[in-house]
Amino acid sequence: MKKLLLMTLLISTQVFAITGREVMEKIKTKNQGYIGSNSKMVMTLIDAHGNKVERVMNAKVLENNKKGDKSITSFIKPLDVKGTKLLTWTIKDGANKQWLFLPKFKRVKKINSRNQSGSFMGSEFSYEDIAGQQIDKYKYKLLKDDAAAWTIESKPVDKSGYSKMITIISKDKLNPLSVQYFDRKGELLKESKLENFKAYKANKKTFDLADMITMENKQTKKRSVIKWTERKLGKKHKESSFKSTKLK
Amino acid sequence: MLKYLILLTLFSTQALASVWDDVTYSAELSLSYRQFDSDKNEVNRDQQAASDGRFSIGLEQENSKTFISGFGRMDEGDKSRNIFNMDEAYFKYTVDTWNISLGSHIFNWSVLEIFHPVDSINSRNLDSNATSTERLGQPSVVITKEFESSILQFISLLQTVAPVVPSAKNRNGPQVYLEAPRFIEDDFEVTNSPDMPEGIIHYLHNFDSFDLDIHVARKYDTLNPVIGSTYPTVEKVQATPYYLPVTQYGIAIQGTFDALIYKIEHISYDFDNYKVCAFINCVNYNATKLDHSLSALGLEYSKGYKNDHSGTFFFEYQTILGTTIEEARVLNAFQRDAGLGYRHSFNDFNGHEIIAVIVYDVDEYHEQIYSLSHSFRLSESWKWQSELRIVEAEKPKDELELDNFSGLKPISESDNIFFKLTKFF
Numbered sequence: 001m002k003k004l005l006l007m008t009l010l011i012s013t014q015v016f017a018i019t020g021r022e023v024m025e026k027i028k029t030k031n032q033g034y035i036g037s038n039s040k041m042v043m044t045l046i047d048a049h050g051n052k053v054e055r056v057m058n059a060k061v062l063e064n065n066k067k068g069d070k071s072i073t074s075f076i077k078p079l080d081v082k083g084t085k086l087l088t089w090t091i092k093d094g095a096n097k098q099w100l101f102l103p104k105f106k107r108v109k110k111i112n113s114r115n116q117s118g119s120f121m122g123s124e125f126s127y128e129d130i131a132g133q134q135i136d137k138y139k140y141k142l143l144k145d146d147a148a149a150w151t152i153e154s155k156p157v158d159k160s161g162y163s164k165m166i167t168i169i170s171k172d173k174l175n176p177l178s179v180q181y182f183d184r185k186g187e188l189l190k191e192s193k194l195e196n197f198k199a200y201k202a203n204k205k206t207f208d209l210a211d212m213i214t215m216e217n218k219q220t221k222k223r224s225v226i227k228w229t230e231r232k233l234g235k236k237h238k239e240s241s242f243k244s245t246k247l248k
Numbered sequence: 249m250l251k252y253l254i255l256l257t258l259f260s261t262q263a264l265a266s267v268w269d270d271v272t273y274s275a276e277l278s279l280s281y282r283q284f285d286s287d288k289n290e291v292n293r294d295q296q297a298a299s300d301g302r303f304s305i306g307l308e309q310e311n312s313k314t315f316i317s318g319f320g321r322m323d324e325g326d327k328s329r330n331i332f333n334m335d336e337a338y339f340k341y342t343v344d345t346w347n348i349s350l351g352s353h354i355f356n357w358s359v360l361e362i363f364h365p366v367d368s369i370n371s372r373n374l375d376s377n378a379t380s381t382e383r384l385g386q387p388s389v390v391i392t393k394e395f396e397s398s399i400l401q402f403i404s405l406l407q408t409v410a411p412v413v414p415s416a417k418n419r420n421g422p423q424v425y426l427e428a429p430r431f432i433e434d435d436f437e438v439t440n441s442p443d444m445p446e447g448i449i450h451y452l453h454n455f456d457s458f459d460l461d462i463h464v465a466r467k468y469d470t471l472n473p474v475i476g477s478t479y480p481t482v483e484k485v486q487a488t489p490y491y492l493p494v495t496q497y498g499i500a501i502q503g504t505f506d507a508l509i510y511k512i513e514h515i516s517y518d519f520d521n522y523k524v525c526a527f528i529n530c531v532n533y534n535a536t537k538l539d540h541s542l543s544a545l546g547l548e549y550s551k552g553y554k555n556d557h558s559g560t561f562f563f564e565y566q567t568i569l570g571t572t573i574e575e576a577r578v579l580n581a582f583q584r585d586a587g588l589g590y591r592h593s594f595n596d597f598n599g600h601e602i603i604a605v606i607v608y609d610v611d612e613y614h615e616q617i618y619s620l621s622h623s624f625r626l627s628e629s630w631k632w633q634s635e636l637r638i639v640e641a642e643k644p645k646d647e648l649e650l651d652n653f654s655g656l657k658p659i660s661e662s663d664n665i666f667f668k669l670t671k672f673f
Contacts, residue, residue: 045597053597054628078599079629079672082274083304095504103274103304106336106354106383110459110502112509118552122595161552220556240345244459245399245452 020140020152023169028135030174033203037061039231041073045123048221055121062237068092068134070242075121085247088113093136095158098127101247108244117161123224124190124215126161138165149177162189173197173208188218196227202234267307275303278670284419285663293417298323300668304336313340319382328415329375335385345394352385355403357450357461359502359511362587362607363566365542366463366498366513369448371470373412375420384409398453405446408468413489419662427488431468434493434520442468444493458503469494469517472579474537492537493520511546511564540579541569560591573611577654584610600624615656616640633668 043055056077062070068090075084083103090096098111116128137157143166144151154165166180176194183189194210201207211231216223240246282296304317317336323329338351358367370383387406392399410429414421431442446467453460473489498515519537546564553559564587568576576583587607594600602622609615621635641656 047597051597077628078625079274080276080599080625080631080670082672083272106356107358109359110504110509112504112507112548112550118550118558119556119595122556122597122599222556240394243394244454245394 018142018145018150020142020150020154021135023142023150023152024135024138024140024154027169027174027176031207032063032065033205034200034207034233035063035203036235036237037231037233038235040229042227042229043121043123043125044225044227046223046225055123060235060237060241062239062242064239068096069132070239072242072247073130086111087242087244087247088131089242090131090134092134096131099244099247106248108247110244116159124217124222125224125226128161129192129215148172175208175210190215190217192216200231200233207233267309270309271305271307273303273305273673275301275673276670277301277673278668280666280668282664282666285661287419287661291416292419293326294419295325296323296329296418296420297325298329311342313342314338315340318385326415326417329418331373331375331412333373333382333384335383337385338390347392347394349390349392351387353388353390354383354385355448355450356383357452357463357498357500358513359459359461359500360513360544360546360564361548361562361589362546362564362605363544363582363585364513365515365544365566366461366500368469368471368496368498368515369463369465369467371409371411375412375414375418384412397455398451401448401450403448403450405448405467408442408444408446409470410440410491411470411489419659419664421658424487429470429473429489429491431491432493438490444468455503457505458501461498461500463496463498465494465496465498467494467496468492469496469519469537472537494518494537507549509548511548512544514541514543516541538571538575538579540571540576542580543567543569556595558593558595560593562589562591563587564589581656581658582607582609583655586610598624598626609655612655614640614642617656629672631670631672633666633670635666636664637666638663 037060039059041057041059043057045053045055054077055075058074058076060072060074064070070090071088073086073088075081085101087099087101088096089098096113096116098113100109100111101107102109113127113131116131117126119125120127120130133154138154139157141153141155142150143153148171150169150171152167152169154167156162161184162181163184163186164182166182168177169175170177175197178194179192180188181190181192192213192215194213196211197208198211199206199208209228209231211228212225214223214225278300280296280298280300284294286294298321300319300321302317302319304315306313306315315336315338316334318332318334320332321329334352335354336352338349338353340347340349355369356367358364370386373382373384376382386409389404389406391402408431413426413429416425428440430438430440432438433442433444446465448463448465448467450463451461468491470491473491476488476490495518496515497518499513501512503510516539517537518539544564544566546562548560548562550558550560565585566582567584568580571579573583585607587605589603589605592602600622601624602620605617605619607617616639618638619635621633623631623633625631639656639659639662641660643660644657
């Protein structure tokens with residue numbers, strides 16, 4: 001009995017040798033230092049009957065490890081929103097800041113990033129999913145530690161469209177392979193799968209990034225697929241380009 | 249010689265190919281039809297059928313930006329509606345934290361959805377609906393200094409652009425024969441092309457939770473004219489809009505508070521108070537432009553629904569300060585008005601969207617505008633829009649009176665239904 005207890009204790013110690021937070025810190029460190037990026041994103045929306053429609057965007061990201069990354073997403077398709085630009089300042093420990101430039105009215109409109117659960121361009125991705133995770137905005141718990149992957153539970157500390165997320169993280173690539181999203185009632189809402197990993201080199205580092213993410217809504221059976229093309233890391237963007245006044 | 253020509257052609261092609269990736273463009277062509285409720289007036293037209301076009305092309309490189317955009321409209325039934333306007337056509341060059349932009353610009357610092365007090369720099373094509381009129385390009389030089397979280401701009405307006413006034417046939421306007429707009433100079437000269445120097449200082453600051461926008465301008469007020477009568481006859485009423493110099497101070501704030509976006513706009517007009525009736529035939533003998541302020545505030549709340557639809561509620565209120573309500577009625581179409589709106593996005597493949605807006609006069613309960621619009625994509629490049637607009641306001645009198653131009657009277661009985669089919673490129 002004592003032996004069994006000791007074994008259990010040893011296994012437990014091994015399980016908690018690394019915490020969920022530490023895993024996320026590892027991912028953060030691995031993905032830091034890309035300086036900036038340019039990419040074209042093709043998002044395919046697929047309804048429950050298999051009908052498809054495409055959205056196309058250009059994305060420009062400026063890395064800022066102190067305050068949080070900044071990005072500008074320029075819409076190309078559908079053509080009626082061509083020229084619309086979304087500026088996002090990801091704030092490390094607070095609500096993100098967002099501005100939208102409406103070319104028809106030549107006007108910059110502030111968006112309330114407190115409501116992040118809304119659909120992004122009619123897709124299964126929400127604004128919260130697109131903005132990306134900031135490590136301090138969640139509490140983490142390591143659920144499983146396999147030879148190839150960690151399973152982490154993330155619970156938002158602030159307002160979110162989700163009650164929790166369960167992420168499977170590749171130990172090899174130090175990047176998520178899949179994420180399950182649970183709604184506020186605790187029911188499984190969506191699941192994303194990250195595929196087509198490709199090694200990008202920038203700033204004397206290698207970044208293993210998924211060039212395709214499929215988000216499936218488990219309740220409506222609708223799917224959205226984002227594919228990145230023309231992705232370039234190590235782009236030295238000017239900080240001054242990521243201001244609301246520069247959207248015009 | 250041929251060798252040089254080939255080399256030149258190759259060089260030009262290469263140069264063009266090297267910048268082509270930086271070129272952005274957009275264009276649209278549309279057919280629109282508006283049917284007004286009949287007012288049994290044979291002078292005006294109850295139908296408007298037009299073809300419209302818009303385009304923009306831009307080239308942005310390391311330190312420079314060239315941008316051209318414009319719109320045009322052709323209406324075979326009412327040729328006075330035909331217009332081509334190069335709203336923006338400028339070249340901008342940046343050196344460090346300074347940039348200079350020369351050309352035609354649109355200045356829109358408004359933050360609200362319905363009322364736009366600070367959107368008062370560009371002149372308008374008044375042949376468009378009361379809440380979103382088309383702006384005309386303003387020839388100007390803009391010098392901008394950028395700071396960490398703010399910008400400071402010095403704007404010199406190179407030319408005074410006269411507004412486009414609808415003809416008497418057009419039910420979007422006051423339906424009187426309006427002569428070409430005229431400008432009053434400080435030596436009481438009345439001219440079509442004034443030479444008063446006009447300029448603006450504009451400052452924008454992004455604070456943590458709100459954006460602050462301030463401007464001071466010395467310019468012609470091209471939004472609210474003094475109406476002078478030219479030849480009032482029984483059959484035909486003619487009038488001339490006279491525009492006066494003004495010094496204006498504007499401020500706009502947009503910020504977030506929890507799930508709300510709050511918006512505030514305020515503008516003060518300090519007119520050169522010429523007794524214009526001393527040298528023009530005023531409709532009202534005491535007519536002049538009174539100093540006044542216009543304040544508006546708005547709240548916006550967005551909500552996501554379980555079925556992936558999303559909705560945005562917006563409430564706005566605008567009031568004129570510094571005048572009596574009777575004086576206010578000829579200064580702005582919206583004197584003390586509240587607007588309530590709701591935008592519902594279906595977030596589906598076709599991008600179905602419904603917008604419902606009610607604007608009502610808090611003082612004059614019989615003045616209201618109701619509008620309901622629906623839009624959706626027919627395909628990736630085609631879009632369909634429809635709108636129902638009902639205007640409830642007292643009908644203007646047959647005789648030319650200043651009161652005919654007050655509130656929503658000029659567009660009373662202009663209930664209409666509108667359809668638009670657009671092809672995007």
